[in-house]
Amino acid sequence: MDPNLANLFYLLAAILFIMGLKGLTHPRTAVRGNQLGALGMLVAIVTVLLATTGVNFVWIIVGVILGGLVGVILAVKIEMTAMPQMVALFNGFGGGASFIVAGAALHETVHETVQTGGVIHNQLSISIAVSGLIGAVTLLGSLVAFGKMQ
Amino acid sequence: MDPATILVSGITVFMLAVFVGFEIITKIPPTLHTPLMSGSNAISGITIVGALISAGTQQTPLTTILGTLAVMFATLNVVGGFLVTHRMLEMFKKKD
The missing domain is CATH 1.10.287 (Helix Hairpins)
Incomplete structure (x- = not known):
C-alpha cells in the first residue's frame, strides 16, 4: 500500500477513536462509541498489515489467535x-x-x-x-x- | 526527512492529542466513568500496530519472538477491552 494512503487510513482510525471516546461520554451514545472505537482499531490493524512490506503472517496469526482467545474467554467468563x-x-x-x-x-x-x-x-x-x-x-x-x- | 523535523511533527501530534483527550473526557456523568476507562484502555491497545510490525518484519529472531509476544498481549488488551466495555454498557441498558 502507498505510504500516503496508509497514513490517511491511520488518520481515519484516529478520527474513529476520538468519535468513539466522545460517544462513551454520553449514556445514549455509549454503545455506539465503543463500536466506533473497535472499528477504528480494525482499520488500523488492517492498514498496518497491508502497508508493511515483506510481512511474515505466521507469527502474527499465532499471536492474534492466542491473545484473542484468552481475551474473549476472560471477558466473557468474568x-x-x-x-x-x-x-x-x-x-x-x-x-x-x-x-x-x-x-x-x-x-x-x-x-x-x-x-x-x-x-x-x-x-x-x-x-x-x-x-x-x-x-x-x-x-x-x-x-x-x-x-x-x- | 530531517530527523529534527520528524521529532517536531511527532511532538506536535502528541500535544494536540493531549488537548483533544482532555476536552473529550471532561463533564462525563459518574456512571460512565468505568466504561470510559475500560473503553480508552481498549483504544490504548493501538500499540498492537507496533507489535505487528515487530512480529512480521523478522529483522532478527529475537525481534520476532518479542513481537509475537507483544502481538499476543496487545490482542488480549484490545479484544478483552472492547468486549468488557460492551458487557458493562449492556448492563446499563437493562437497568433503564
Whole structure:
C-alpha cells in the first residue's frame, strides 16, 4: 500500500477513536462509541498489515489467535463484580505489549546501527525510552491495582 | 526527512492529542466513568500496530519472538477491552 494512503487510513482510525471516546461520554451514545472505537482499531490493524512490506503472517496469526482467545474467554467468563480488576489486568497487558515493543525496537535499531555504522536518531531513542518507561509503569502499576482489588 | 523535523511533527501530534483527550473526557456523568476507562484502555491497545510490525518484519529472531509476544498481549488488551466495555454498557441498558 502507498505510504500516503496508509497514513490517511491511520488518520481515519484516529478520527474513529476520538468519535468513539466522545460517544462513551454520553449514556445514549455509549454503545455506539465503543463500536466506533473497535472499528477504528480494525482499520488500523488492517492498514498496518497491508502497508508493511515483506510481512511474515505466521507469527502474527499465532499471536492474534492466542491473545484473542484468552481475551474473549476472560471477558466473557468474568463475573460482573470482578470487572474493575479485569480492566486493570487488560490494561496491564497493553502496557506489557508497549514495553516489549520498545525492547524489540531497541534491539532492532542497535542491530541495524552496528551493521551499517550509522547513528541512532533522537526521534528513535526518545520514543523507545519513553515507550519503555510508560509501558513498564503501566504493566507493574496495573498488576498492583489488580492485586489490591482481587 | 530531517530527523529534527520528524521529532517536531511527532511532538506536535502528541500535544494536540493531549488537548483533544482532555476536552473529550471532561463533564462525563459518574456512571460512565468505568466504561470510559475500560473503553480508552481498549483504544490504548493501538500499540498492537507496533507489535505487528515487530512480529512480521523478522529483522532478527529475537525481534520476532518479542513481537509475537507483544502481538499476543496487545490482542488480549484490545479484544478483552472492547468486549468488557460492551458487557458493562449492556448492563446499563437493562437497568433503564
